[in-house]
Amino acid sequence: PGIAAVLGAAGRPDRDLKLAALEADGIPVLHRRGGGGAVVLSPGQVVLALVTDVASAFASREYARAINEWFIEALGSLGVRGLEQLGISDLAIGGRKVLGTSIYRARLLLFYQASLLVSNNVSLFDRYLEHPHAEPDYRQGRGHESFCTTLRAEGYDLDPVRVIAALEPVARRRIKELT
Numbered sequence: 001p002g003i004a005a006v007l008g009a010a011g012r013p014d015r016d017l018k019l020a021a022l023e024a025d026g027i028p029v030l031h032r033r034g035g036g037g038a039v040v041l042s043p044g045q046v047v048l049a050l051v052t053d054v055a056s057a058f059a060s061r062e063y064a065r066a067i068n069e070w071f072i073e074a075l076g077s078l079g080v081r082g083l084e085q086l087g088i089s090d091l092a093i094g095g096r097k098v099l100g101t102s103i104y105r106a107r108l109l110l111f112y113q114a115s116l117l118v119s120n121n122v123s124l125f126d127r128y129l130e131h132p133h134a135e136p137d138y139r140q141g142r143g144h145e146s147f148c149t150t151l152r153a154e155g156y157d158l159d160p161v162r163v164i165a166a167l168e169p170v171a172r173r174r175i176k177e178l179t
Contacts, residue, residue: 001043005029005128008036008102018128027128034102034113037132044120044150046160048167050112054178060103060110063178064089067112070174071099074166080156087136091116095138096149110178118160119152 005017005027013019013029016038022029041047054063068091072083086092091099097117104111125144139147151158 003027003040003042003124006039006041007031008038009033009104010035011038015133016130018130021127025128032102032104032113034104034111036100036102037134038129039100039115040124040128041115042120042124044118044152044160046116046118046163046167048112048114048116048171050110050171050175052110052112052175052178053108054110055108057105057107060105061088063110064101064103064112066177067114068099068101070167070170071114071116073174074170075151075163077166077170078156078158078162080151080154080158086138090136090138092138093149093151093154097139097147098149098151098154116163117148117150118158118163119150122148122150122153 005022007013007016007029009032011031017029050067065085068085068089071091075083082093083091083098086095089101089103090097099114099116102113122145125148129144131143
């Protein structure tokens with residue numbers, strides 16, 4: 001229900017976050033074990049955290065892309081079109097990011113995390129996050145508000161509850177593909 005900034009495993013608060021703004025607004029800073037850049041979580045996002053055994057100790061990118069297909073299928077059932085996998089493991093519409101992921105591995109254990117931007121306030125990203133020190137080619141140096149979008153901003157009248165309801169049966173059916 002609230003807002004939080006989350007650093008990836010290699011994240012550095014002094015480099016990745018606008019600490020003065022976070023402190024002034026009383027926003028907590030959390031850490032995750034998985035990779036990827038700093039993110040802001042806020043109402044209007046769907047976060048999927050999945051822990052499962054997998055068949056290979058490698059292939060992290062392939063697993064991320066396979067799980068991202070669950071989102072494409074579920075969102076397609078809600079009428080969302082034009083989703084594409086870009087970067088290492090993002091989903092985008094029209095070249096703008098709507099989903100980012102993080103993976104943590106321990107041999108045959110996969111911990112996948114994703115944040116889907118449904119109807120949240122993307123301007124919070126510029127307020128609390130520095131421009132990332134590493135970025136995918138398709139970002140092309142754009143700031144957070146020009147790089148990220150939400151499903152609602154793309155014309156889809158969806159809320160997190162509807163997205164979760166569509167994603168849950170897809171995940172239950174397709175999780176067997178990972179093992």
